[in-house]
Each structure stands twice: as structure tokens, then as C-alpha cells.
Amino acid sequence: MTAEPDPAEPTELWLVRHGATEWSSAGRHTSVTDLPLLPDGEETAVALGSRLAGVDFRLVLTSPRRRARHTAELAGFSDAEVTDDLVEWGYGDYEGLTTLQIRESVPGWTIWSHPSPNGETGADVAARLDRVVARVRATGGRALAFAHGHSLRVLAARWLGLPPEDGRLLRLDTATLSVLGYERETPVVLRWNA
Numbered sequence: 177m178t179a180e181p182d183p184a185e186p187t188e189l190w191l192v193r194h195g196a197t198e199w200s201s202a203g204r205h206t207s208v209t210d211l212p213l214l215p216d217g218e219e220t221a222v223a224l225g226s227r228l229a230g231v232d233f234r235l236v237l238t239s240p241r242r243r244a245r246h247t248a249e250l251a252g253f254s255d256a257e258v259t260d261d262l263v264e265w266g267y268g269d270y271e272g273l274t275t276l277q278i279r280e281s282v283p284g285w286t287i288w289s290h291p292s293p294n295g296e297t298g299a300d301v302a303a304r305l306d307r308v309v310a311r312v313r314a315t316g317g318r319a320l321a322f323a324h325g326h327s328l329r330v331l332a333a334r335w336l337g338l339p340p341e342d343g344r345l346l347r348l349d350t351a352t353l354s355v356l357g358y359e360r361e362t363p364v365v366l367r368w369n370a
Contacts (some may be wrong), residue, residue, distance in 0.1 A: 188357040188366065189312050189322045189335060190233070191328045192251065194243040195221040195351040200325070202289045205287075207264040207295075207324075210242045213250075217235065217243075220351035222224060223249035227353060234317035237308065239263050239324060247351070248322040256322060261304040262331075264324035268295025287326055288344040298330070298340035305331040305340075325350075336363050 186301040195217025199206040213221065228251055236255070238248045239262035270278055270292045278285045291297065308331060312319040321331070329343030335356045336342075348354070348369055355366040 185317050186357055187313060187316050188318045188355055189309075189319060189331075190228075190231070191230075191331065191354040191356065192224060192247060192293070192320065192322045193325055193328055193348050193350055193352050194241075194247040194322065195219075195250075197243050197350075198274065200243075200350050203276075204272050205267040205270050206243075207267045207271055209271060213243055213246050217351060218246070218250055221247040224353060225251040226350060228320070231318060231320075233320045235315050235319040236321075237262060237310065237319065238322040239327070241324070244322045244324065251322075253320065253322070256320075259308070261307050262321060262323040262327060263304075265292075265301050265326040265330070266296035267292050269293040270295065286344065288341045292316075301327060301330045302340040303332055305334050309334050313361075328354070332365065336365070 195213045197206065197211040197213055201214065234255050235261050236257065237259050238256040240258045240260060241263060259266055265287060282290060285362060306325065308321065325348050329346045329348055330340045332346050333340055333343040346368060352369045354368045357364060357366040
């Protein structure tokens with residue numbers, strides 16, 4: 177556990193999941209496929225901008241994927257720093273498939289409990305996101321990250337000191353805002369999936 181660097185300016189990590197894409201709307205696992213936002217995904221990204229306006233962020237990060245970067249731009253953060261650490265969980269051979277399609281050959285499959293052939297493990301994803309957590313805590317103040325459903329769920333679990341698979345407990349919809357922070361010295365979820 178890491179104590180807040182400055183109680184007068186709390187350390188918080190604000191998370192934005194990108195707006196809707198064709199595949200996210202259809203429940204298809206999307207990692208490396210670089211899809212654009214749908215028109216309604218663009219509208220919700222613009223609306224997020226009004227919710228983020230006036231908040232002072234010391235650090236603004238984004239995944240390099242077009243859907244995350246465009247969400248950041250539409251929300252008013254075109255200068256967000258691109259980092260590969262925020263890319264979505266690598267689904268490997270399951271890229272583009274739905275959970276139901278995968279379960280036809282692997283009953284009971286979830287990203288949290290089963291491997292993805294030629295994809296990342298939960299430990300792989302956690303290692304990347306631990307670097308984000310460390311950087312935010314070292315910087316102090318408020319940070320903002322634009323990324324993806326599974327990666328942000330793992331990021332929240334790691335913020336809380338939990339194993340990556342506990343991200344399964346945190347549903348996260350597209351174009352939502354979540355905030356991680358502290359209650360005294362304990363890392364907590366301040367707001368989720370709003």
C-alpha cells in the first residue's frame with residue numbers, strides 16, 4: 177500500500193473506457209484490431225468531455241489504439257501521452273470472437289479463468305498495468321487514462337492490490353468514467369462505471 181503523496185491534492189486515477197465500436201457493441205473481443213468509434217461512440221466521448229472539463233490532471237495517458245485515442249481527443253485531451261501499457265488484453269486466437277463462440281469449443285471459458293491461445297495471460301496484463309499504477313502514484317495528484325474494458329478492470333484490481341482475475345468483479349461499459357483513489361492510506365474505488 178502506498179500513502180497519498182499530498183493530502184491537499186489527493187492521488188486519484190480517473191479511468192475512461194473508449195466509446196462504442198462495432199465489435200464492442202457486438203460483444204466481440206477486440207484487442208489489436210484497430211476499429212473506429214461508431215457515431216454514438218463519438219457522441220458519448222464528446223459528452224465525457226463536459227464531465228472532465230475543469231479537472232486538473234497532472235498526467236493524461238491513452239492506449240495507442242484508435243478507439244481510445246479518438247475518445248481522448250473528443251473528450252478534449254488530444255495531447256494525451258500514448259503508452260503501450262494501456263493496450264487491451266491480448267486475446268490471441270480469440271480476437272474478434274464472442275464469448276459464446278469461444279464456449280462452443282471451450283465450455284465455461286472466460287478471459288479471467290482460461291488461457292487465450294497465443295494471447296496474454298492475466299499476469300502479463302498485470303505487469304503492464306502495475307507500471308501505470310506505479311507511475312501515477314509517483315506523480316501524485318490526479319491522472320487520467322483512456323483505455324479498454326478488460327485492461328481497465330485489471331488496472332483497478334491492481335490499484336486495489338488484488339490479483340488481475342479479480343477484475344472480473346468490476347463490470348465496465350463503453351464510454352464510462354471511473355475513479356480510483358484513497359480513503360486515508362487505503363486504495364479504494366471512489367466511483368465506478370458512471
